Amino acid sequence: MELEGIIGKIRGRGYKATPQRVAVLEAISAEQHQSLEGIRSRCPGVGMVTVYRTLDLLSGLGLVRRLDLGDGPRYELAEDHHHHLICEDCGSVAEFEQCPLDPRQLPEVGGDFEVRAHSLEVYGRCSACR
Amino acid sequence: MELEGIIGKIRGRGYKATPQRVAVLEAISAEQHQSLEGIRSRCPGVGMVTVYRTLDLLSGLGLVRRLDLGDGPRYELAEDHHHHLICEDCGSVAEFEQCPLDPRQLPEVGGDFEVRAHSLEVYGRCSACR
DNA sequence: CCGTAACTGAAAAAAAATTTCAATAAGGTA
DNA sequence: TACCTTATTGAAATTTTTTTTCAGTTACGG
Ligand SMILES: [Mn+2]
Ligand SMILES: [Mn+2]
Ligand SMILES: [Zn+2]
Ligand SMILES: [Zn+2]
Numbered sequence: 414m415e416l417e418g419i420i421g422k423i424r425g426r427g428y429k430a431t432p433q434r435v436a437v438l439e440a441i442s443a444e445q446h447q448s449l450e451g452i453r454s455r456c457p458g459v460g461m462v463t464v465y466r467t468l469d470l471l472s473g474l475g476l477v478r479r480l481d482l483g484d485g486p487r488y489e490l491a492e493d494h495h496h497h498l499i500c501e502d503c504g505s506v507a508e509f510e511q512c513p514l515d516p517r518q519l520p521e522v523g524g525d526f527e528v529r530a531h532s533l534e535v536y537g538r539c540s541a542c543r
Numbered sequence: 544m545e546l547e548g549i550i551g552k553i554r555g556r557g558y559k560a561t562p563q564r565v566a567v568l569e570a571i572s573a574e575q576h577q578s579l580e581g582i583r584s585r586c587p588g589v590g591m592v593t594v595y596r597t598l599d600l601l602s603g604l605g606l607v608r609r610l611d612l613g614d615g616p617r618y619e620l621a622e623d624h625h626h627h628l629i630c631e632d633c634g635s636v637a638e639f640e641q642c643p644l645d646p647r648q649l650p651e652v653g654g655d656f657e658v659r660a661h662s663l664e665v666y667g668r669c670s671a672c673r
Numbered sequence: 674c675c676g677t678a679a680c681t682g683a684a685a686a687a688a689a690a691t692t693t694c695a696a697t698a699a700g701g702t703a
Numbered sequence: 704t705a706c707c708t709t710a711t712t713g714a715a716a717t718t719t720t721t722t723t724t725c726a727g728t729t730a731c732g733g
Contacts, residue, residue: 481611
């Protein structure tokens with residue numbers, strides 16, 4: 414989704430599309446999986462508190478996803494369902510779309526648990542580090 | 544693995560099996576997926592710094608695993624490969640052994656990435672919260 | 674425009690993690 | 704067993720990260 418669409422969703426939910434929020438959104442959309450520091454440095458005019466609050470807001474709206482891959486939180490635009498390849502040597506994060514889960518097994522492992530979502534991270538060494 | 548085995552591994556790697564380390568280990572083995580606070584309250588005589596350092600040591604040795612499921616780090620004894628069912632309502636964490644990954648697809652999604660491990664978390668609602 | 678509720682950000686506070694360093698003690702050696 | 708060496712501990716200080724407060728500002732519907 415392009416930025417305009419996301420901004421529309423913010424307004425549609427009754428929140429204001431302030432310049433600070435748009436700036437944070439632009440910072441996030443510049444690169445997936447950024448740390449807070451990375452995002453902050455991309456919108457230097459926005460106060461730290463506002464960055465925190467905007468990340469909370471956008472996460473709550475489901476427009477941004479917070480990732481806990483170790484080494485502190487990272488953020489990404491919540492686009493299509495995908496998973497991550499994480500290099501244990503250099504820390505780089507790559508994405509892949511193909512979901513290697515067997516859809517027949519998922520409800521089965523759940524039992525009486527109602528499955529709503531999942532996240533899968535694959536760890537190893539990237540081609541550059543090999 | 545029982546505690547004695549783990550303690551043996553600590554010694555085997557050249558580290559001392561101090562009472563503090565054993566106390567932290569006992570605290571962790573009392574319950575999977577505890578927060579730092581939970582672990583600390585189970586070994587009140589051990590200083591905070593030592594708890595942090597012991598968790599680092601045991602994680603580095605692969606005897607304990609740190610989990611980032613949101614809401615701060617949690618720790619578990621690194622037993623057999625398993626995954627987690629996380630209730631979005633009450634926050635409870637359950638385990639399941641059966642790995643629903645299709646083993647044929649995993650190397651494929653990697654491409655020239657060398658896959659070494661993976662982690663899978665399933666989110667939803669537990670039976671109690673339904 | 675105007676009014677108002679939502680929003681911002683500086684400052685302070687709280688929470689979480691790390692560093693420092695003098696004192697202690699585990700475990701090997703004789 | 705007694706001793707020695709080096710790893711380990713923990714109180715205190717420091718740093719880093721996140722949250723709270725609150726007075727001033729602003730987006731935006733009417
Ligand atoms: Mn991603
Ligand atoms: Mn577990
Ligand atoms: Zn790499
Ligand atoms: Zn539940």
